[in-house]
Amino acid sequence: MRFALVEGDSREAAPGLAGTCRVCGDATTAKCGQHRIWHWAHKCTRTCDTWWEAETQWHRDWKDNFPKDWQEIIHSAPSGEKHVADVKVGSGATLEFQHSLLPEVERQAREQFYSKMIWVVDGQRRKRDRTQFFASFGNAIHQQPLVFPARLQDSALLRDWKTSRVPVYFDFGRSEPSDLCRFSEPTLWRLNPNSAKAGRPFFPLSRSPI
């Protein structure tokens, strides 16, 4: 986690600090090494939130697009189940930043738990994803906004996410010369919910960070 309680305040990990977990109240230690991003770890358990994944700089850069008090928000279900949302925006929607591969059942569980949410997926984790992603596109069917149909079966990344029932934004960072379209600013590509069912999946293009 990025934040833990230190004398009642939410603090980022720093050398020598001890804190308590905001979710379970257990003791946490600040991990401030050279190899992993600075974070808090539970002293005795691996983590109290089994959905939590080790954060990368990519996660932190995304979180930093939002105020600190929107980051790492504890979300509770009526059953008492608790998880930490990466970001919860003012409207109440949850943003989850996903770097690692997520099994479909886990993705569905998170979509059900948060209900109103979007995914932002790191498109640069696997080398071939970028090439496959752009190769799956057909000709643009709208120019304003720019919209492409896509053959979902041609891209492993799209196959992984095609049954999502919430919007998915793929982050490929800055444009590269081989991309189908190139932009001066980093661009996100949106996969509409339930694209596999819709029969004609397409990607409205978002030209600015969400």
Ligand SMILES: [Zn+2]
């Ligand atoms: Zn905990």
